[in-house]
Amino acid sequence: xxxxxxxxxxxxxxxxxxxxxxxxxxxxxxxxxxxxxxxxxxxxxxxxxxxxxxxxxxxxxxxxxxxxxxxxxxxxxxxxxxxxxxxxxxxxxxxxxxxxxxxxxxxxxxxxxxxxxxxxxx
Amino acid sequence: xxxxxxxxxxxxxxxxxxxxxxxxxxxxxxxxxxxxxxxxxxxxxxxxxxxxxxxxxxxxxxxxxxxxxxxxxxxxxxxxxxxxxxxxxxxxxxxxxxxxxxxxxxxxxxxxxxxxxxxxxxxxxxxxxxxxxxxxxxxxxxxxxxxxxxxxxxxxxxxxxxxxxxxxxxxxxxxxxxxxxxxxxxxxxxxxxxxxxxxxxxxxxxxxxxxxxxxxx
Numbered sequence: 001x002x003x004x005x006x007x008x009x010x011x012x013x014x015x016x017x018x019x020x021x022x023x024x025x026x027x028x029x030x031x032x033x034x035x036x037x038x039x040x041x042x043x044x045x046x047x048x049x050x051x052x053x054x055x056x057x058x059x060x061x062x063x064x065x066x067x068x069x070x071x072x073x074x075x076x077x078x079x080x081x082x083x084x085x086x087x088x089x090x091x092x093x094x095x096x097x098x099x100x101x102x103x104x105x106x107x108x109x110x111x112x113x114x115x116x117x118x119x120x121x122x
Numbered sequence: 123x124x125x126x127x128x129x130x131x132x133x134x135x136x137x138x139x140x141x142x143x144x145x146x147x148x149x150x151x152x153x154x155x156x157x158x159x160x161x162x163x164x165x166x167x168x169x170x171x172x173x174x175x176x177x178x179x180x181x182x183x184x185x186x187x188x189x190x191x192x193x194x195x196x197x198x199x200x201x202x203x204x205x206x207x208x209x210x211x212x213x214x215x216x217x218x219x220x221x222x223x224x225x226x227x228x229x230x231x232x233x234x235x236x237x238x239x240x241x242x243x244x245x246x247x248x249x250x251x252x253x254x255x256x257x258x259x260x261x262x263x264x265x266x267x268x269x270x271x272x273x274x275x276x277x278x279x280x281x282x283x284x285x286x287x288x289x290x291x292x293x294x295x296x297x298x299x300x301x302x303x304x305x306x307x308x309x310x311x312x313x314x315x316x317x318x319x320x321x322x323x324x325x326x327x328x329x330x331x332x333x334x335x336x337x338x339x
Contacts, residue, residue: 008159009130009131009133009134009137010127010130011127011130011131011134011333011334011337012134014337014338015337018337018339055137055157055158055159056159057159081141082134082137082138082139082140082141082142082157083141083144083145083157084141084142084144084145085141085144085145085148085154085155086145086148087148087154088154102141103134103137103138103141104135104138
């Protein structure tokens with residue numbers, strides 16, 4: 001299982017991987033610090049799942065989501081954002097996000113994602 | 123004074139607090155709030171002598187690119203963790219924001235009055251209270267301490283200067299967070315500035331170091 005985590009915060013990337021490793025020990029993680037780098041890694045690594053922040057320099061998470069979905073509709077994308085506005089969540093879901101999670105990332109969210117991966121990642 | 127990891131973590135938490143505040147603002151104006159990435163800096167507040175490249179507060183460069191007078195709605199919080207948080211708009215943006223909150227139509231040909239009315243002051247005080255409590259509450263939750271929050275005050279200023287906003291410049295260092303945002307359907311920009319005292323900076327950094335250690339574990 002290949003998971004690409006795209007977030008401009010190093011702390012957030014570390015927390016996501018730390019929590020997910022506990023529930024998905026078999027997963028292989030890749031990280032990117034902005035949308036552009038995330039898109040490059042998406043093309044290079046072909047991840048099964050992506051976890052994307054929204055507010056990032058160079059290319060926002062919504063732009064990255066749109067680009068990823070245009071290239072590969074089957075890639076599962078989870079948005080992890082500090083923006084808790086309902087309209088932002090609706091936009092992300094409309095663009096094809098599988099789920100919208102709000103920061104900070106917690107162990108229970110990791111378990112939620114693991115359940116989602118085991119259902120849809122097969 | 124701040125390591126890259128501490129700065130990254132502080133910025134991330136500020137983004138989270140801003141996201142929560144934006145949700146409250148959205149509820150008030152019913153328009154999507156377009157957020158920007160938060161930034162922060164440490165300024166040197168009293169002694170102007172060179173100190174680790176930290177600039178003096180009098181020359182601080184908070185990128186508030188506002189034309190004309192600004193309205194600053196601010197709250198003080200303390201005592202264990204203390205500082206002051208400001209929500210800033212231009213006078214015109216404040217008036218537009220209040221009209222949105224009141225569900226009044228904004229006729230583009232309507233010339234807004236130059237001064238704020240008593241109703242405007244009252245409304246922006248409430249908006250500031252809602253948004254800034256969300257942000258300061260975020261700091262309190264992160265630190266696990268209740269914050270004593272004073273009633274908000276509203277001032278019209280020609281520009282944003284620390285000394286004009288009654289910050290205690292007896293402190294040697296100040297940590298300033300700032301974030302600008304806009305409303306999607308209406309060109310209207312605002313900013314949030316949070317200034318912390320040195321004891322509060324140390325308290326926050328201690329907590330951030332704990333979080334960073336946890337993330338490494």
